[in-house]
Amino acid sequence: MSRSILLIGKPGSSKTVFLAQFYLRLQKRKSELSLSDVIGNISVLAPSLDALADGSEPQPTPTEDNREFLLPVVDREGNRFDLLCPEYGGEQINTIIRTRLLDKRWMESVVSSNNWLFFIRLNSLARSKDLSDLTPSGTQVHDQQNERPEYEISDQVAFIELLQLMLQQKAHDYHHLQKDIRLTIVLTCWDELETEEPPKSLLYAELPLLASFISSNWAEDMWSVAGLAALEFSLRKTANQQAYKNRGPENFGFMVSEEGTPTKDITKLISIAL
Amino acid sequence: MGNCLNSECAAPDAPCHENFSELKKCRFWQEANGESKNNTLDKKTRSARKQSVDYDGEALTIDKIQQISYRSSPLSIGIVGKADAGKTTFLAMLFTLLQKGKLFENYSFCGSKTLIGWDQLYHHLKVYQGSIQFPDPTPTGLLRVYHLALRAPKGALRDLLIYEASGETFYSWSRNRDDENAENARTIYRKANAFALFIDCADLAERKGLARAEIIGIAEMLRHKLDGRPVVAVWSKADRMSEVVPELKNAISDELKDMFGKIEEIEISNLSVTDPDILVHQNNVQLIDKLLEQMEQLKAPAPSLTNPNEALYNFLP
Numbered sequence: 001m002s003r004s005i006l007l008i009g010k011p012g013s014s015k016t017v018f019l020a021q022f023y024l025r026l027q028k029r030k031s032e033l034s035l036s037d038v039i040g041n042i043s044v045l046a047p048s049l050d051a052l053a054d055g056s057e058p059q060p061t062p063t064e065d066n067r068e069f070l071l072p073v074v075d076r077e078g079n080r081f082d083l084l085c086p087e088y089g090g091e092q093i094n095t096i097i098r099t100r101l102l103d104k105r106w107m108e109s110v111v112s113s114n115n116w117l118f119f120i121r122l123n124s125l126a127r128s129k130d131l132s133d134l135t136p137s138g139t140q141v142h143d144q145q146n147e148r149p150e151y152e153i154s155d156q157v158a159f160i161e162l163l164q165l166m167l168q169q170k171a172h173d174y175h176h177l178q179k180d181i182r183l184t185i186v187l188t189c190w191d192e193l194e195t196e197e198p199p200k201s202l203l204y205a206e207l208p209l210l211a212s213f214i215s216s217n218w219a220e221d222m223w224s225v226a227g228l229a230a231l232e233f234s235l236r237k238t239a240n241q242q243a244y245k246n247r248g249p250e251n252f253g254f255m256v257s258e259e260g261t262p263t264k265d266i267t268k269l270i271s272i273a274l
Numbered sequence: 275m276g277n278c279l280n281s282e283c284a285a286p287d288a289p290c291h292e293n294f295s296e297l298k299k300c301r302f303w304q305e306a307n308g309e310s311k312n313n314t315l316d317k318k319t320r321s322a323r324k325q326s327v328d329y330d331g332e333a334l335t336i337d338k339i340q341q342i343s344y345r346s347s348p349l350s351i352g353i354v355g356k357a358d359a360g361k362t363t364f365l366a367m368l369f370t371l372l373q374k375g376k377l378f379e380n381y382s383f384c385g386s387k388t389l390i391g392w393d394q395l396y397h398h399l400k401v402y403q404g405s406i407q408f409p410d411p412t413p414t415g416l417l418r419v420y421h422l423a424l425r426a427p428k429g430a431l432r433d434l435l436i437y438e439a440s441g442e443t444f445y446s447w448s449r450n451r452d453d454e455n456a457e458n459a460r461t462i463y464r465k466a467n468a469f470a471l472f473i474d475c476a477d478l479a480e481r482k483g484l485a486r487a488e489i490i491g492i493a494e495m496l497r498h499k500l501d502g503r504p505v506v507a508v509w510s511k512a513d514r515m516s517e518v519v520p521e522l523k524n525a526i527s528d529e530l531k532d533m534f535g536k537i538e539e540i541e542i543s544n545l546s547v548t549d550p551d552i553l554v555h556q557n558n559v560q561l562i563d564k565l566l567e568q569m570e571q572l573k574a575p576a577p578s579l580t581n582p583n584e585a586l587y588n589f590l591p
Contacts, residue, residue, distance in 0.1 A: 100330060131399040131406050132370050132554060135546045148407050156373060157393040161331060164385055174345065174384060174423055175431045208375030209383055216384040216425040 003081040005273050006109055008162075009119030010093050014188035015085060016061050017230040018119070020048040021266060022083070023071060024250040031267035036074035044069050052249035055241030057231065068105060073270065081274065084109055097153060097161050102169065110169045114181045117273045118159075119228075121188045122206050125155040160213050167217070177219040184273045185214070190227035190256055191234075198260035199225040224272055227256030331390030333418035336461060339435060341387055342421055348433035349569050351562070352462040354496060355472025356488050357441025360510035360544070362409040364472075365420060365438060366395035367544050367558045376555065379563045381424035381432065388421045399544075412440040417458040424566075434566070437462045448491035451498075459495075467572075468504040468565045469496060473526065475509055479517035486522060490529055497533045504568035505534050508561060512541035512553050538564055 009015045023045055025031045042049070044067055048058035071083040086092075086109040096102055102110070153161070163183075172178060187199050195202060203225045204211045214223055232252040233240050244252065255266045329341055342348050353361045369392040372383060386392060398409045412418065417439045424432040439458035447459035471493060477485040496505060507530050509515065515523070530537050540561050543553035550556070 129401040130370050130396070131401070131544055132367065132374065132546070134401065135549045135551075148402055151394055151397045153390065154373070154393055154396065157389055157396075160385070161389050164389070177429070204375075209373050212377070212383040213385060216382045 003115060003274070004084045004109070004113045005081060005115040005117055005270065006113040007083060007085040007117045007119070008093070009121075009186075009188070010158075011091060012060055012124055013119040013121045014228070014230055015119055016045075016048050016058050017052075018188070018228065018266070018269075019069065019071070019083075019085065020045055020052055020058060021230045021249060021253050022270075024049070024052070024248075025265075025267050026071075026073065028248075028250045030250055031265060033073050033075055033267050033270060036072040036080050039071070052244060055235055055244035057235045068109075081115075081270075083270065084113065093162060094158075096165060097158050100165065102165065107169060110166050115273050116166070116181060116183050117186055117269070118163075118183065119186050119188050120159065120207070122202070123189060123192045125206075128154075156207050156210050159207065159210050163213065172217070174217070177222075178217050179219045179222055181218075181222065182273060183214065183218055183223040184269070185223070185225045186269065187225065187227045189229060189231075190254075191229040191232060193227075196260070198258060199227040199256055200258050202227075224258050226258060226269060226272055228266060228269060229254050230266060329387050331388065332394070333388050333391035333420055334435075336417055336419060336465075339419055342433045342435060346431060346433045348421075348435045349566065350435040350437060350466045350468070351565050352437045352466030352469045353439075353472065354444055354459075354462065354469050354492060355441060355508075355510070356445055356474065356477070356492065357411060359441060359472040359474040359477070360542075361438055361441070361472055362395070362412055363399075363544055364470075364508075364510065364542065364558060364561075365392075365436065366399050366409055367554070368562065369393070369396050370399050371555065371559055376559050378424065378559060378566070380427055381566065384423040384425045384431065386421050386423060388419070391418070391420055412438060414440045414442045414455070415458070416440065417461060432566075434562075437466055444492050445488065448488065448495050451495055463496065466503070468506075468569050470506050470508050470561060470565065471496060471530075472508045472510050474511055475514045475518050476511040478522060478526075479514050482519065482522060486526055489526060493530060493533055500534070502572065504565060504572070505537055506561060506564050506568075507537055507539040509539065509541040511543060513543040513545045513547060515541060538568075540564065 007015055007019070023039075023042070026033060026035045051058040069085040072080065073083055074080045086106050092103070092106065096106065167178070167181075170181060172181075185199075185203060187193070187202060190199075193202070197205070230253045232254055235241055235244060253266045254262050254264050255269055256262050257272075329338075334341065339348070353364070355361050373396060395409060398407050400406065417437065420436045420438065422434045422436070424434055426432050439462060443456055443458040446453040447456035447463075450456065451460070471489075473489050474485065507527075509523075527539065530539075540557050541553055542557045542561060543551070544558075546554045
């Protein structure tokens with residue numbers, strides 16, 4: 001029986017680009033991994049593959065497109081596993097947190113997988129100043145009773161809550177550290193961050209409560225953090241577009257290990273997740 | 275258009291539980307809306323499809339704390355004080371600081387069944403158009419319980435509950451322990467393992483003796499049958515401490531020492547004067563540290579290995 005790696009991330013967290021680049025690497029045999037079967041229907045990925053081939057950034061998958069996507073993969077030893085994305089482009093993660101209802105497909109995906117790849121795009125997170133940031137002169141802080149925006153769950157809390165909901169489905173016992181589920185946090189669009197900091201330190205710096213939650217619930221060797229730049233650079237510049245067109249998208253993209261070591265082989269992310 | 279027949283599906287407000295992009299293709303939806311040809315779904319089948327989680331993430335009510343107590347004997351703190359003493363804002367600031375990486379001295383954050391409730395408090399303290407909105411006063415009659423799951427240094431899970439109620443209930447309690455409006459104060463007093471007694475510096479600066487009398491009235495009720503449970507005196511809005519007459523502050527401190535014997539005091543604030551400001555960035559978290567430390571010191575001997583079902587802790591009452 002094959003294992004499955006569950007790919008999770010909010011809309012816009014670069015799941016589509018990674019899947020397209022990952023698929024291309026396997027298709028072009030640029031990885032120690034390969035596809036275990038020919039994919040009969042790649043219509044879900046096709047727009048992204050076309051965009052990359054043309055040197056343009058794939059458009060975000062329409063949020064109403066909630067189709068499941070699965071890539072069957074095999075390594076050199078013949079071990080087979082499925083890379084599974086239960087909601088390819090949809091808003092289901094947000095809905096799950098809001099309604100606290102996991103639909104059957106999600107349920108099955110969570111229950112059947114012990115390898116979770118959690119995509120987070122740090123640059124897309126909402127950042128608000130709060131009272132603890134202010135050193136008031138006396139006029140800066142005042143109590144305003146009207147026209148406040150409605151409550152909206154903050155990003156860090158949403159990530160923790162989603163993991164809590166998923167752990168609940170796995171009957172996680174909070175008395176003990178998690179030793180069955182391997183969790184890989186992937187900080188996506190790494191090139192945007194322009195940082196020298198290793199991914200794990202960056203997670204602690206940017207999302208400290210999430211990092212604390214994970215380190216308090218997972219055994220140390222069962223979770224890790226990686227950086228991923230699936231495109232390698234923005235495709236808004238003409239020169240970058242030309243490079244994609246001329247050399248092929250599969251030659252671009254890189255990832256950064258937990259300690260900060262870069263590598264061009266983004267399929268190594270799967271080895272980490274396993 | 276009606277709701278879905280599947281009681282666990284929130285359609286049409288949420289995506290179809292069965293993953294149909296068009297609701298009319300779902301048999302649950304069809305049956306709920308008279309579109310089904312054969313009504314084959316019995317109640318047992320519907321029940322077996324339950325996939326919702328058993329908590330909503332918001333602050334708990336007292337009748338729901340079994341959601342925590344089923345797995346451990348939680349430690350609990352009662353936040354005690356008059357109206358507008360900064361009790362709710364303290365909780366909002368506590369979570370704000372935790373979100374931003376401030377740590378308890380001996381515990382790490384392990385989760386919360388009331389994470390949405392905490393986040394709603396935090397939402398108040400976000401700056402919007404140059405302003406923040408302090409949380410509304412806790413409604414009279416409401417008792418909210420916030421939860422933190424913490425990991426102790428040796429790996430043990432500590433569930434911490436923090437009880438919070440309106441200042442009015444404590445005022446009524448301070449006048450008459452059996453007052454009908456003091457039910458929530460009585461509940462907190464009965465259930466908490468430790469207390470944070472809030473003393474409002476702004477009120478002391480303005481109303482002086484009257485404010486002191488109210489604080490002492492609440493403290494008097496608190497010490498009755500306290501049975502050794504820890505109390506920490508919390509000087510809230512301490513950015514205004516300089517406006518409190520020193521004799522008044524000293525008199526309150528002395529009275530509290532007379533009542534409780536050894537009592538720890540801490541000054542907290544929500545308004546920073548410097549960056550960082552100890553009163554804001556350190557003491558709001560340290561208050562919980564102090565109470566946790568004192569509760570840990572009170573814990574009973576570890577259960578014997580021959581009786582693993584024995585409660586881990588045996589707090590009074």
